[in-house]
Amino acid sequence: MDKQNDMLSPEAFRKIDREVAKYPAEQKQSAIMAALVIAQDEKGWLAQEVIAEVAGYLGMAPIAAYEVASFYNMYNLKPVGKYKLTVCTNLPCALSGGVHAADYVKEKLGIDFNETTADGKFTLKEGECMGACGDAPVMLVNDKRMCSFMLPEQIDALLAECK
Amino acid sequence: MALIDTINPLLTTGWGKGDAGWSLKDYEARGGYAQLKRILTSKMSQDDLIAEVKKSVLRGRGGAGFPTGLKWSFMPKAAPEKYVVCNTDEGEPGTFKDRDLLRFDPHSTIEGMIIAGYAVGAKRGYNYIHGEIFEIYQRFEAALDEARAAGYLGENILGSEFSFDLFAHHGWGAYICGEETGLLESIEGKKGQPRFKPPFPANFGLYGKPTTINNTETFAAIPFILGMGGEAYLNLGKPNNGGTKLFSVSGHVNRPGNYEVPMGTPFAKLLEMAGGMRGGRKLKAVIPGGSSAPVLPADVMMDCTMDYDSIAKAGSMLGSGAVIVMDETVCMVKALERLSYFYYEESCGQCTPCREGTGWLYRVVHRIEHGQGRQEDLDLLNRVTDNMMGKTICALADAAAFPVRSFIKHFKSEFEYHVEHKKCLVDPEVQRAGSGFFRASSATEAA
Numbered sequence: 001m002d003k004q005n006d007m008l009s010p011e012a013f014r015k016i017d018r019e020v021a022k023y024p025a026e027q028k029q030s031a032i033m034a035a036l037v038i039a040q041d042e043k044g045w046l047a048q049e050v051i052a053e054v055a056g057y058l059g060m061a062p063i064a065a066y067e068v069a070s071f072y073n074m075y076n077l078k079p080v081g082k083y084k085l086t087v088c089t090n091l092p093c094a095l096s097g098g099v100h101a102a103d104y105v106k107e108k109l110g111i112d113f114n115e116t117t118a119d120g121k122f123t124l125k126e127g128e129c130m131g132a133c134g135d136a137p138v139m140l141v142n143d144k145r146m147c148s149f150m151l152p153e154q155i156d157a158l159l160a161e162c163k
Numbered sequence: 164m165a166l167i168d169t170i171n172p173l174l175t176t177g178w179g180k181g182d183a184g185w186s187l188k189d190y191e192a193r194g195g196y197a198q199l200k201r202i203l204t205s206k207m208s209q210d211d212l213i214a215e216v217k218k219s220v221l222r223g224r225g226g227a228g229f230p231t232g233l234k235w236s237f238m239p240k241a242a243p244e245k246y247v248v249c250n251t252d253e254g255e256p257g258t259f260k261d262r263d264l265l266r267f268d269p270h271s272t273i274e275g276m277i278i279a280g281y282a283v284g285a286k287r288g289y290n291y292i293h294g295e296i297f298e299i300y301q302r303f304e305a306a307l308d309e310a311r312a313a314g315y316l317g318e319n320i321l322g323s324e325f326s327f328d329l330f331a332h333h334g335w336g337a338y339i340c341g342e343e344t345g346l347l348e349s350i351e352g353k354k355g356q357p358r359f360k361p362p363f364p365a366n367f368g369l370y371g372k373p374t375t376i377n378n379t380e381t382f383a384a385i386p387f388i389l390g391m392g393g394e395a396y397l398n399l400g401k402p403n404n405g406g407t408k409l410f411s412v413s414g415h416v417n418r419p420g421n422y423e424v425p426m427g428t429p430f431a432k433l434l435e436m437a438g439g440m441r442g443g444r445k446l447k448a449v450i451p452g453g454s455s456a457p458v459l460p461a462d463v464m465m466d467c468t469m470d471y472d473s474i475a476k477a478g479s480m481l482g483s484g485a486v487i488v489m490d491e492t493v494c495m496v497k498a499l500e501r502l503s504y505f506y507y508e509e510s511c512g513q514c515t516p517c518r519e520g521t522g523w524l525y526r527v528v529h530r531i532e533h534g535q536g537r538q539e540d541l542d543l544l545n546r547v548t549d550n551m552m553g554k555t556i557c558a559l560a561d562a563a564a565f566p567v568r569s570f571i572k573h574f575k576s577e578f579e580y581h582v583e584h585k586k587c588l589v590d591p592e593v594q595r596a597g598s599g600f601f602r603a604s605s606a607t608e609a610a
Binding site: 023024027029030031034036037060064067072075089091092096099101127129130133136137140144151152 | 253254255256257258259261262287289293294295296297298330331332333334335336337338349350351352353354355370411412413414415419420421454485487488489493501502505508509511595598599600601602603
């Protein structure tokens with residue numbers, strides 16, 4: 001489980017190279033946001049050493065990369081469960097069951113926002129607007145997968161699917 | 164997916180097949196890329212192209228409503244390196260139109276951006292996509308690959324002398340990057356903290372180069388405008404408010420979703436298209452243009468038409484076209500508390516009036532909602548907003564202040580009731596039932 005100490009894989013660097021290629025040659029730093037996501041996907045969370053490794057690869061000062069990692073709220077600066085569930089509770093979602101969905105997940109998992117289940121499987125987060133208010137209640141699974149119309153039945157199915 | 168309905172389909176022409184209609188083949192079958200071809204083969208002049216867009220009176224669909232053709236004309240002609248940037252950082256609570264645009268018809272945005280590149284003389288563009296819709300970002304990248312393979316992107320497009328390439332950049336959870344200069348900083352690989360303006364992006368934009376930045380819906384409208392002609396597009400709407408617009412309707416309606424209607428459509432008609440009020444309950448208030456727009460009481464809203472001028476006259480903003488509908492079960496103090504928390508959470512922190520002010524607003528509204536409000540709190544809230552508005556680099560401070568001022572202005576008695584009685588005017592059980600789990604009507608799920 002101590003994979004934080006390992007270097008990022010060659011595959012991760014290949015993905016980062018693909019991002020770097022989108023920007024002018026002298027603007028490699030533009031790839032930092034995507035590169036940190038690639039690192040997070042591989043490591044689960046971003047330890048200082050991982051951030052420094054990505055920064056070095058892009059020719060940035062580690063602090064400049066850390067500023068980015070700490071500014072945008074979907075980077076995990078601490079370990080999270082295998083499945084990070086983020087429920088939107090902003091006003092439009094809250095008008096259509098967003099708070100109810102969050103309460104339902106809390107009860108099912110026995111945890112509050114910003115907590116992780118004892119088995120390390122789930123972390124629950126409260127999210128801000130995900131730009132999908134017409135699909136309320138809306139949840140994100142590990143930042144990248146959006147789940148729409150999350151009524152109790154759908155939440156049950158999602159939790160069961162997360163092995 | 165969110166339901167779609169339309170009176171006059173332009174932007175939503177390609178949405179009928181849902182997730183099965185987004186590919187290049189489908190877009191071309193609908194007449195896609197015909198305008199780009201026409202411009203390149205006829206060697207249309209940049210001035211003529213911009214003049215046509217000006218004629219349409221297309222106004223920026225991201226929120227500010229600035230005339231698009233005019234914005235394009237600000238780009239310096241001689242500069243050797245210029246950029247076109249699309250703002251799909253859609254995180255304004257209530258707004259979810261750009262997600263569906265890129266999901267169901269990504270090529271209209273791509274074509275619009277290539278045409279914009281031609282008009283302003285840029286060779287490279289970026290589409291900044293909200294991190295939370297990563298699946299849409301992946302779809303947009305797939306659409307870019309298709310366009311590149313077909314010769315619509317790259318060197319010497321369709322054998323012409325015009326070269327343009329386009330890339331996608333994703334955010335990762337920062338509302339402030341929807342502010343155009345914060346977005347540019349973010350593409351540069353930095354914290355998304357807005358820049359002082361002037362200089363405006365047309366002079367000093369991405370990597371310090373002249374940059375045109377528009378909203379997704381604005382770019383997506385371009386091929387349709389050129390297809391029908393600027394004047395015909397203008398005439399779809401009303402004077403000074405050209406064309407059609409996507410409205411994202413959320414909250415207490417029977418069919419939340421995106422609706423494309425001509426500018427100037429009565430709000431009552433839009434509400435009817437969205438299935439009317441949920442459970443037949445009474446309309447209480449509407450935020451007509453995303454969470455940053457001042458709230459309007461039901462009677463004022465029912466007299467509005469959906470266009471920049473009508474909503475502005477009523478004291479709010481059309482903004483991004485995000486219509487948040489609230490019925491009589493809503494506690495306005497609680498609704499404001501949630502919005503104030505959002506701005507407190509999302510303030511980037513570089514300007515003191517915003518960083519501190521958003522915290523004050525949230526904490527004071529929170530204590531009123533939780534029965535600890537003081538008589539002087541309403542004046543205090545207004546005073547804090549006075550110290551925020553117009554005193555910061557970007558408009559987030561104003562965006563945090565508008566809801567506070569308008570909620571207090573229109574629903575003062577509810578705030579006073581909270582302070583006096585230490586509880587909500589609307590029974591908490593009624594509130595919770597009114598905003599509970601909701602299964603949209605079957606039409607929504609089938610759509």
